Amino acid sequence: MASEYHSSGEYIKHHLQNLTYGQHPDGTWGIAHSAEEAVAMGFWAINVDSMLVSIALGVLFLFLFRLAAKKATVGVPTGLQNFVEWIVEFIDSSVRGSFSHRNALVAPLAMTVFVWVFLMNMMDLIPVDWLPYLASLAGVPYLKVVPTTDPNVTFGLSLSIFALVLYYSVKMKGAGGFFSELAFQPFPKWMFPLNLILEGVGLLAKPISLSLRLFGNMYAGEMIFILIALMFGGGWVLAAFGGVLQWAWAVFHILIITLQAFIFMTLTIVYLDMAHAEHH
Amino acid sequence: MNFNATLIGQSVTFIFFVWFSMKFVWPPIMNALETRKKQIADGLAAGDRGKHELELAAKKAADTLRDAKAQAAEVIAQADKRSAQIIEEAKMAAKEEGERQLAAAQANIGQEMNRARESLREQVAALAVAGAEKILRREVNAQTHADLLGQLKAEL
Numbered sequence: 001m002a003s004e005y006h007s008s009g010e011y012i013k014h015h016l017q018n019l020t021y022g023q024h025p026d027g028t029w030g031i032a033h034s035a036e037e038a039v040a041m042g043f044w045a046i047n048v049d050s051m052l053v054s055i056a057l058g059v060l061f062l063f064l065f066r067l068a069a070k071k072a073t074v075g076v077p078t079g080l081q082n083f084v085e086w087i088v089e090f091i092d093s094s095v096r097g098s099f100s101h102r103n104a105l106v107a108p109l110a111m112t113v114f115v116w117v118f119l120m121n122m123m124d125l126i127p128v129d130w131l132p133y134l135a136s137l138a139g140v141p142y143l144k145v146v147p148t149t150d151p152n153v154t155f156g157l158s159l160s161i162f163a164l165v166l167y168y169s170v171k172m173k174g175a176g177g178f179f180s181e182l183a184f185q186p187f188p189k190w191m192f193p194l195n196l197i198l199e200g201v202g203l204l205a206k207p208i209s210l211s212l213r214l215f216g217n218m219y220a221g222e223m224i225f226i227l228i229a230l231m232f233g234g235g236w237v238l239a240a241f242g243g244v245l246q247w248a249w250a251v252f253h254i255l256i257i258t259l260q261a262f263i264f265m266t267l268t269i270v271y272l273d274m275a276h277a278e279h280h
Numbered sequence: 281m282n283f284n285a286t287l288i289g290q291s292v293t294f295i296f297f298v299w300f301s302m303k304f305v306w307p308p309i310m311n312a313l314e315t316r317k318k319q320i321a322d323g324l325a326a327g328d329r330g331k332h333e334l335e336l337a338a339k340k341a342a343d344t345l346r347d348a349k350a351q352a353a354e355v356i357a358q359a360d361k362r363s364a365q366i367i368e369e370a371k372m373a374a375k376e377e378g379e380r381q382l383a384a385a386q387a388n389i390g391q392e393m394n395r396a397r398e399s400l401r402e403q404v405a406a407l408a409v410a411g412a413e414k415i416l417r418r419e420v421n422a423q424t425h426a427d428l429l430g431q432l433k434a435e436l
Binding site: 018020022035038039041042043044045046047050051054055058061062065066068069070072073074075077081084085088089092104105107108109111112116150151152153155156157159160 | 289291293297309311
């Protein structure tokens with residue numbers, strides 16, 4: 001499919017272009033046709049592909065799990081219920097292992113994070129050209145199918161979690177307690193400006209590292225898939241080699257997408273646990 | 281990296297999904313899991329209890345069997361004793377009856393003998409008197425010597 005493009009650079013750029021809908025600087029509304037145009041739209045533009053794919057996956061996840069939850073019986077579980085129970089027990093044991101307080105929010109939150117992020121990552125395993133090609137047949141010029149390669153998505157998750165961390169920090173320790181945790185340690189109290197800088201950076205690093213880790217891993221993985229896909233345009237020997245590489249990378253990627261979803265969930269639990277913990 | 285309103289859209293979507301999970305997905309499944317866990321624990325406890333009860337019942341059955349055996353042995357011993365006693369009694373009764381019949385027969389024989397002896401004595405006396413009469417026909421008056429004859433008869 002790379003042959004449709006004038007250069008490999010163009011092919012890569014096209015694959016990394018979100019379907020961004022917003023207001024052009026000249027006042028008209030429409031789709032951005034390059035990264036520069038997307039930037040020029042400012043903040044009030046929306047990546048339609050990221051939103052649609054992530055919402056579709058989230059709805060799929062909640063639909064299946066709700067189906068299992070509605071039919072959940074105490075007797076011998078079958079099929080879907082068995083699968084959902086397996087995941088729920090896995091999440092529950094993870095939460096019990098890392099979260100030592102009582103909060104009914106944390107386990108469902110962790111489950112949503114894990115399953116949703118996993119499904120969004122899993123879009124990476126679909127060969128890079130399939131969905132964009134289908135979309136182009138339907139008249140949609142750009143489609144980035146892996147939502148987690150869009151920093152808006154990963155930051156949307158991590159900032160929501162960060163808001164929860166701040167909320168529970170203040171709720172559990174009080175505003176004063178939270179402030180003293182930031183200002184009066186690790187160094188003695190009189191060095192509080194230094195403490196505040198250190199702890200403040202540590203605090204802010206949580207959501208940034210959380211989302212950048214996921215984004216970076218998925219973006220790099222997607223990039224390699226795109227580079228491998230470029231080989232399909234270079235004669236049948238290169239194409240066959242590309243096929244082998246794509247298969248190998250996809251197999252390896254099964255590990256990465258699961259691991260990244262798990263890390264994201266575990267860190268979410270750990271950050272919330274730290275927010276609940278009284279500092280001594 | 282280009283940030284736009286997708287950030288807000290994602291956050292809102294995420295919060296909605298978490299809320300939905302928390303409200304409609306997590307509790308029913310957790311509830312089913314907990315209930316099943318409890319049922320399994322109850323079932324295992326009931327199984328243990330059943331096993332214990334079985335052991336008790338087996339012990340009780342063995343006890344009952346032993347009692348029954350002891351009772352049966354006792355009954356048999358009693359019956360043996362009783363039968364021996366009955367046999368003994370029957371023997372005694374038979375012996376007594378035999379002795380009694382023997383005694384009766386002996387008494388009968390004695391009576392017969394006495395009677396025979398009596399009649400013999402009378403016959404001998406009569407014979408002696410008849411002899412003596414023949415010898416002393418003329419000189420002996422029967423009426424006069426009746427006393428003497430009677431004395432003789434008694435002596436014989």
